[in-house]
Amino acid sequence: MYRSHNCGELTAAHINQTVTLAGWVQKSRDKGFVHWVDLRDRYGITQLVFDESRSDNAVFELAKTLGREFVIQATGKVIERESKNANMATGDIELLVTELNILNPALLPPFTIEDDTDGGEELRMKYRYLDIRRSPVRNALLFRHTVAMAVRNFLSAQGFCEIETPYLIKSTPEGARDFVVPSRMNEGQFYALPQSPQTFKQLLMVGGMDKYFQIVKCFRDEDLRADRQPEFTQIDCEMAFVEQEDILNVFEGLTRHLLKELKGIEVDKFPRMTYDHAMKTYGNDKPDIRFGMEFGELNSVAQHKDFGVFNSAELVVGIAAPGCGEMTRKEIDALIEWVKRPQIGASGMVYVKCNEDGSFKSSVDKFYDQEDLKRWAEATGAKSGDMIFVLSGGAHKTRTQLSALRMELATRLGLRKPEEFAPLWVVDFPLLEQDEDSGRWHAMHHPFTSPKPEDMKLLETDPGAVRANAYDMVLNGNEIGGGSIRIHDKATQQLMFKYLGFTEEEAKNQFGFLMDAFQYGAPPHGGLAFGLDRLVAILGGQETIRDFIAFPKNNSGRDVMIDAPSPISPEQLKELNIKLDLK
Amino acid sequence: MYRSHNCGELTAAHINQTVTLAGWVQKSRDKGFVHWVDLRDRYGITQLVFDESRSDNAVFELAKTLGREFVIQATGKVIERESKNANMATGDIELLVTELNILNPALLPPFTIEDDTDGGEELRMKYRYLDIRRSPVRNALLFRHTVAMAVRNFLSAQGFCEIETPYLIKSTPEGARDFVVPSRMNEGQFYALPQSPQTFKQLLMVGGMDKYFQIVKCFRDEDLRADRQPEFTQIDCEMAFVEQEDILNVFEGLTRHLLKELKGIEVDKFPRMTYDHAMKTYGNDKPDIRFGMEFGELNSVAQHKDFGVFNSAELVVGIAAPGCGEMTRKEIDALIEWVKRPQIGASGMVYVKCNEDGSFKSSVDKFYDQEDLKRWAEATGAKSGDMIFVLSGGAHKTRTQLSALRMELATRLGLRKPEEFAPLWVVDFPLLEQDEDSGRWHAMHHPFTSPKPEDMKLLETDPGAVRANAYDMVLNGNEIGGGSIRIHDKATQQLMFKYLGFTEEEAKNQFGFLMDAFQYGAPPHGGLAFGLDRLVAILGGQETIRDFIAFPKNNSGRDVMIDAPSPISPEQLKELNIKLDLK
Known part of the structure; x- marks a missing residue:
């Protein structure tokens, strides 16, 4: 056993007990005849004291050699502190050390491991493992876990089943944003990494799973803007035999639950606003209504x-x-x-x-x-x-x-107060939007979104006026989730692809498996997806999502710490039967 | 609302209530003046009855047109059944239907949607969404969810924090098994998909996260044997300030918890067996001791x-x-x-x-x-x-x-009784094993595993005799988990790479980021990983893992349903700056 307690749990109740702690040297103070060390681990900081008169001489001298971030193990007696610190959980006590063991020395860190650090962003990303020792980042990762667990337990209790969908899927010709993955076993062929598990969750509804969710990584190989990651995490959900109202109720319930459990905030029933109203009143389909x-x-x-x-x-x-x-x-x-x-x-x-x-x-x-x-x-x-x-x-x-x-x-x-929360639903999104350059219509949400039946007749004459059964959940000016009631019959889906400019052949090649599935008894279904990264950041009261991701990539999609992506070896290329076109 | 109840919940207590159900036609029976339909959803089967004398004529006639797997909605009164079926949860009642709505017709399924189906494996994989409607597959997916939730809740309660590690990582030259992913944003460079989050979880320990876990997809691009998937799921764990004993205790606790919660089985403390003993006594490092x-x-x-x-x-x-x-x-x-x-x-x-x-x-x-x-x-x-x-x-x-x-x-x-469970630990694995052809030594577990200190001196003279701080959890003849205490200092890690035949340059290029991290205060740490697919299958009493995966790939790594992998478009190839070497 390296430790009997952690660095956050000793209080006055432990006085006179002999304990062993292990952790990192946060800082030292020396007064000649007394030497203090703040020992830190994930759970807190405990003050160690070394005293010329009360400590063994070798221990006392060793303590003076400890540098910042040394990993040490210290055994001693819990004693009452002379000057108590009410701001620290362990502020009533200190540990009078009798045995000291350096488990691993440390180089001087390239930036200070403090709440307010002197390290710039790129440097902190290069030494992310040091950045994680800082409490704002550590707490952000712990908070993310708490949010994810709360989501899972809430949805499980509502009968949702978390089901893993594949990461190695089919590449689509339009998928300019797909990451592609050459297959060694199937020469000359490629998988794609999913931008979302959309078609798979629809197949699970055809398969009768009724209520699905998954906290799942999604991938998009596109120019990154600040605070957007090439791999991101979605809370992905789908339900069968539902109308829009059912879905809004369930996921409004989820968000109210999270606000209550994690922030202690009770919110009223979410206001609902049409897309048209939001645009006219706020110029924005994700209005901040705080x-x-x-x-x-x-x-x-x-x-x-x-x-x-x-x-x-x-x-x-x-x-x-x-x-x-x-x-x-x-x-x-x-x-x-x-x-x-x-x-x-x-x-x-x-x-x-x-x-x-x-x-x-x-x-x-x-x-x-x-x-x-x-x-x-x-x-x-x-x-x-x-x-x-x-x-x-x-x-x-x-x-x-x-x-x-x-x-x-x-x-x-x-x-825009970070600790004030004003969620709402924006509904009745347009089904289609027009590309300004090409004039081509494309799906505002995705091609599986169902049009409102009463607007179907406008598809030929006024495509821009057709409203979809689509909805976004908006929180404090951010779209945190969005979804729709899906098309669930082959004829309508075929029609939709036609309006989106697919040839019959293209539609069949790409989504034939889904349209086939619709012929074998597809229930009405719909769902939505939340962006976990964004949700966690907003609930955590932050604008940036990066702090809530353990190993984020920079704006060029690079992991500076591990130097990825990196050149591939010629042997790997050869085996994959591809070559770099080194113009 | 498409339904007031599901197909598994109506009992005698509901008699005389008017309810609405929705689901799939499992089968129909016709007696001329009475027509029965078994209506199925995820939750069960309810018998619908249509009666010439008591049903509306149009409804009665429509009922007779219903084919297998039609998706319907039926409203009516819950009545007591004449011939009760004690084997069905809803066997005491039936629904006398007054309103019937065909939500979606269905083609005749290519195999019977019954517990014992006439469909062969390839056909069932092609129509996986139909296979999932069969209760063995549906129950397997629900069971997998139950296992995953039990794991998460147990580990969370023990202070473990689930942290997502990246999927787009660095490609290693030795990574013959890596899937590689060309990056559009970084021309000519490649990510790899992780075979495991090993180095990242070690960095999280250096970062002070103390107890990490993650249920995570891993990827291996290699020849598939039956019942092995190119993408598979791991329960990945790591702890700091621990010795082997601490880790064995925690994860033995997890497995005992799962057996208790999911199977109602209490098992004694796991026996421990050295690798040498297992090999001598069972000829196998994962002995079935049932x-x-x-x-x-x-x-x-x-x-x-x-x-x-x-x-x-x-x-x-x-x-x-x-x-x-x-x-x-x-x-x-x-x-x-x-x-x-x-x-x-x-x-x-x-x-x-x-x-x-x-x-x-x-x-x-x-x-x-x-x-x-x-x-x-x-x-x-x-x-x-x-x-x-x-x-x-x-x-x-x-x-x-x-x-x-x-x-x-x-x-x-x-x-080998499926419902009998005999777990054990196999410990003291050899650190290295020798490749028969090349004579080269490689790590039996992985290069981050620490040798037993007392065996270090044998590294030069008798590498095969060096034992590692490595352990496997074995259940019923399957390795379900394995791990080790890791090296946590740069010098030992460098030495290990040297023994494994890495040049200093290669070691630095590939794992420099990890060895650098060790210099900044790495705590002693170790962990293990469970194969979730295997664990779920064994707990589920099955030999095959495929049934527990929603969308498995076949032995060629192909998803026959969605036809993946598939040829990539020339435009995508061009944009990625790679070309196929079409010899």
Whole structure:
């Protein structure tokens, strides 16, 4: 036995007991005749004391040689501390060490192993095993485990069965995002790594498993944006004999359970919002509703004067920034520059200051009188002391721009509180969206999503207007889960592939196995998938998901610690019957 | 709502209630004026009744059109059955249907969806979604979930934290068994899929996570033998500040918990057996100890006469087959042919019949007298009525052959009872084993396993005699788990790579990240991994693991259902900067 206790459990109740601890040297303090060491493990920190008068001389001298992060084993008597530390679980006691054993020395770490470290991100990723010793990262990994266990136990109790689906699956020609895996046993052929277990979970429904879930890795070989991983984890679920309402109820229940169990927060029944409403009110299909700042459409009250910019716009839309009436001209100009950055893309911005006396001062006073501006204030819900910001242009683009501004202002105003949780459902998503360049329609969710029966007739005439039985769960401005009721008959699925531009041949080659399955008695079914990484980060009150992943990859998809990916050996290539095209 | 109840829950308590069920037509029976349908879902079967006098005519006529596996929804009143079926949970009632809705018709399935099906294995794999509807397969998948949840809850309660390790890792030049994955973002470079998360879990120990586990997919691109999958699932565990004894205790606790919870079986403390003892006594490092038939070494009592075959042999060894004394000459000859098959490779076999009167009759009576044979009986523990079988030759080869015979005889004699569980630990494995062709030594477990300190001095002089701190958990003749105490300092790890024939350069390139980590304060650590597929199958009382996997691959690594692997498109190849070497 290396230890009798861990470094987080000794209290006054253990005084006078002889114990053995093992762990890492967090830091040392030396006072000449007394030497203290903070010993750390996963469970906490315990103070070791070495005393010239009370410790064996060899032990005392050895203690003075201990460097940071040395791995040691210490035996001694638990004694009461002279200066207690109420902030530490073990703050009432210390260990008067009689035996000391260096289990492994350590080089000086390249950054400090403290809550606030001096290490930059790339360095901490290279030495991830040291980063994990820091309590924010350690606690994040422990929290992730707690979330995953809570999800599993909740779903199991509801009759869901976790079923593993394969990782080595079929590669699809459209799968530009598929990672492919050459097979040694089947020369010249490739598997793909799944972007999701979608078709397999549908087959499990055809197979009568009724309620499936899986916490499962998914893979996407695409340009990574910050905080997105080439391998990511999904809570993947599917149910048979259900309508949308059944699914929303079950997974709303799951999220309420997690908020209650993990955060001690009770939330009301989730509000539901159509996609159209979300876009019109927040310019976004994943609105953060922890705060207001809802869009006010101003076309009717801004297009009757001589202001050509507004008159020629498809949409004039504004928001009221609460309490921002006192912004300086310089601050306003900086904000106008902010919306004009290429990432946002606005061509300009109009502002209206709502004075405390009920009057208004705007950047377009030349065109609009106080009565006009009062109507703008009514439309945006602005109060005295607020500032209204107005954008105009093409409807979709302008909404997206104003949404970015809304989120930025809310962040600056401290309205996006990490420990406040405002979930909602966004429903009635469009079935299809049009590629701007090619004009081709593709599935907004995926090709297995069912259209609303009443909209089927629009498929030929107005594809963009067809709504799907699709829904997203949104939490604090993030889509944390999404799903749909699926198509479950071959004819409709075939029709869908046709509308998506598949030839009959392509559809059959790629998804024939699924359409075949639908002919052998497929039940109505639907489901959803949560992004575990994102869910854990939000519940953990963080913006970044990387801290919640033990071994994340950087923005180039590289694991800098183990140097992966790396060149493959010529022998491996040869055996796989492929070669690198070294142009 | 598609249903108010499922097909497994209605009992006499529900009589007179109006309910709605949904599911699959298992079968129909027609008596002209009454028509019965067995309706099936995951939860059970409920009998529907349609009655000319009591049912609506349209419903009655529609019921007669229902084919096997049609998906239907039926509403009606729960009534008492005339002829109750005590073997069915719902056997007391039936549903008198008033509304019937065909949710999806079904083609005639290519094999019968019954517990005993007429479908061959390849056909059932092609239509796996239909196979899953059969209760043996469905129950196997549900059982697997139950096992996995029990493992997770047990380990979590013991302070283990489940941590996800990456799937896209570094490819190793020796990794002839690695699946490789070209990276689109890092041109010309490849990830590998992990054969196990070994190095990552060791890094988590260096990172102070203390107790790690993960139920995780692992990948091996090698020739598949029956009942082995290219992707398989491991229960992977690691602990810091532990000795072998600590690990054996924790995981013995896990297995006892599983046997208790899932099978209602209490087992004693696991016996421990050295590798040497297992090989000498059972010819096998994973002995099935549900039955005896221990080896008796006969060199001292068989090499003193003129029988050249024995006299020239390194080892003469026998077993007593209980109650086999009455085997006919024909049966014995067949068994001799069985051990002479190339898969076993014996050149012949001697037998001794132990007569009821205490005398012996053998195939070598020409060389040995009754006193000799009596000593053989003593050495093998043979009793009157038994038959002794004796093999001879090179020690290792002969033991392996006799082990095969022992298992075969036990199977024939019904001694390998699926519902009897006899776990044990095999310990003190050799550190190294020698490749017969190249003479090169390689790690029996893996290169991170620590040698026993007292054997370190033999590394130079007698590598084969060095024992490792390695252990296997064996259950009913299967290795279900194995692990070791790891090396945790750079110098020893470097030495190990040197003995394994790595150049310093190779060792650094491949495992430099791990050896670097050891310099920054690595704690003593060790762990083990269970094969979940095998564990589930054994606990489930089955020989085959395939039934416990939702979507298994066949012996060529092919998923016949979805036709994977499949040829990759030229566009994908081009984008990946690789090409097929189509010789």
